[in-house]
Amino acid sequence: MGPPSSAGRAVSSTVVQLDGGDTAAVFQAFHRAMEEEKQPTGGPHFVGKKDEMIEAKHSFRTLEGRDVLIVYHQSAFYAIDSYCYHAGGTLLNGDIEEFDGKMCIICPNHKYKICLAQGEGIYKATDPREKTPVPRWYSKGVKQRIHTVTETNGDVYVKLSEDRGFIESDFYQGEKGKVERAKAAAAEKKKKKR
Numbered sequence: 001m002g003p004p005s006s007a008g009r010a011v012s013s014t015v016v017q018l019d020g021g022d023t024a025a026v027f028q029a030f031h032r033a034m035e036e037e038k039q040p041t042g043g044p045h046f047v048g049k050k051d052e053m054i055e056a057k058h059s060f061r062t063l064e065g066r067d068v069l070i071v072y073h074q075s076a077f078y079a080i081d082s083y084c085y086h087a088g089g090t091l092l093n094g095d096i097e098e099f100d101g102k103m104c105i106i107c108p109n110h111k112y113k114i115c116l117a118q119g120e121g122i123y124k125a126t127d128p129r130e131k132t133p134v135p136r137w138y139s140k141g142v143k144q145r146i147h148t149v150t151e152t153n154g155d156v157y158v159k160l161s162e163d164r165g166f167i168e169s170d171f172y173q174g175e176k177g178k179v180e181r182a183k184a185a186a187a188e189k190k191k192k193k194r
């Protein structure tokens with residue numbers, strides 16, 4: 001058995017299926033499919049006054065239908081999808097800690113660690129092939145979508161990520177994800193009652 005694998009991020013693509021081999025029709029269908037895809041305007045969106053955001057430390061906002069968590073920690077702002085890529089747990093009350101030189105939020109549900117700057121999922125493990133296994137940090141690649149925060153004259157803005165590739169946290173922003181989030185929240189509640 002090798003060390004835990006480090007998977008890169010998955011990238012989605014638009015697939016157009018046609019019966020024949022008509023190239024022009026393929027291109028037309030492709031362009032139609034691209035136009036039909038919802039394009040976020042991205043912002044920047046005003047999310048609050050700097051002083052208030054600093055005091056709150058963690059602020060939840062819904063921007064263009066997307067639920068985003070804005071975190072203030074050690075003089076820096078970060079914006080990240082507010083539901084954990086693992087099973088849709090809310091990150092709102094996640095602790096912030098530095099691991100392997102990276103500032104991370106820890107999901108309260110199953111303690112997954114997500115780097116705030118890049119959205120990378122990281123974990124510590126040992127390589128059983130080593131004579132004396134030493135725990136090391138490994139990366140799972142980008143798992144959580146992050147957004148850009150700017151500040152002008154005491155006002156804080158968030159520009160949504162326009163990266164079109166699929167990132168795992170995207171799932172929990174959609175309708176299916178919402179259902180899964182509700183199921184997971186109910187399961188967690190039940191577990192805590194035991």
Ligand code: FES
Pocket residue numbers: 084085086087088089107108109110111112
């Ligand atoms: S839901 Fe976040 S670690 Fe499982």
